[in-house]
Amino acid sequence: MRTIATCLGLAALAGTIVPAVLFMLHAVPLDTVKSIMLLSTIVWFAAAPFWMKVA
């Protein structure tokens, strides 16, 4: 479970920043950036509690 959550979490972080970088390089439109970032946000908050344990 934790491995899946880690993979999803990392993918969500990538989905938060990579589209914006691609927009900066004029590779994707802004609407696409916004949609992927929202999806990544949802995935992040679903995965983080299973991945990140507070000591």
Added chain:
Amino acid sequence: MNATAALDATDTDTSTSRAASEFERERVPESELKGPSAFWGMYAGEHTAGTEFMIGPLFVAWGASAAGLVFGLFLGNLLAVLTWRYLTAVIACDERLTLYYKMEKIAGRNLVAIYNLANGLLFCFLAGSMITVSATAVGPLFPAGAIEMPTFDSTMPTGPAWIVSCIVIGAAMTLVALKGYGVIAQMGHYAAPWMFFVFLACACVTLGKLDTLDVWQLLTPPPGTEQKISFLGIVFFSWFCNAAMHIGMADLSVLRFARKPTAGWASASGMFLGHYVAWICAALLLVYWVRAHGVDPTKGKDPGTMVDDAVGWAGLICVIIAGWTTANPTIYRAGLAFQGMLPGISRTTATLMAGALCIAAGIFPAFAMNLLSFVGLYGTVLAPVGAIIVVDHFLAERLGIPRDPAEHAGSTFNVNVLLAWLIPVAVALYCYQVHHVFASYLPLPCALACGFLYYLLSKWSSGRATAART
């Protein structure tokens, strides 16, 4: 009832409700100590916050230079981290007490009540400004003009819809703060990496919209811009914007749970991600609105609208959560402050009181819009007390003055502490009000003067006490 008896009475109460207690009036036991990951996440979450969306643009409004933002912020944040590591964390791990309980041992219960009132009120105003920032994220969810957003020159509520937005967001923040330190640490821990990437994404989108990668050129104010903050001003602002937390020792309440003083390095996550990268990213958002939409930088643009325009819903969620993860520990600390003032009340009641005050402060944009000055004054009033703790902890025995004097003398009001605290603060507030000295220059001299005065007064009074006995 003397101070010791009063403490004993409260300790008994604490022991009977241990499950609900967070060791407010006793040393944190070994079994409750937390590893460093809790602090890295918490600091990153707390300082990558809603107010960063406000401070970055305020630098633009104040005409900060590119060198000031890039090098001045770096230097100031480095000094802040070193202060946390080598002062706050060392004392926190030696004493393992809250700031309020430690102050009670030095200053006496009745004087701490006065300090707690000032502390709690200032914490509430700070958390209130975070509620203000979060509430700007509600505006873009409704048709344009439905909720009038405040600008940098707003001081009063902009309308009923704005007030309702602040109340709803502030109430949610208070409910989470009621859950205590564990939930706060978890929330900050989960949100911090994502929030940081949203700040970065805002900057990337802004650079894409402005069609340039030359950040230095974008951060350079146009010729003729009035520079209201110098390089040194930026260094001191970034060093002392959290003066109450590090040199003022408010973070004793958090770092007392750390296994080792090295947990103080965790503040670097907050300083360099939040107070460096995030401030610059947020500054770029306003640079875009100034250049592309002709917005007057001195009036600014509300964070919610800027972030929604840059990255959409993810940004709006970030504005709310960024305010939330910072306001939560602040409301928690304010609750501890009020509980220290009124030990008979539960932490739940104290936190609810703090939350209500924060919401009231959040409704008025004046605090958030004057954040560069407010955080300096907040540090000026609260940081000197930390200098007294530094003298008591590191120097008292070497200098021949008593440690924890109020506890040993059974005193409830240590006049030495009152004078050492209020005299420098009064002089500093005079300099700010009459001579318009930038507020962030004041906490350091104020703290040094306070520590020195405390030593002189303690030496004098202990000499008199010895002479009276002989």
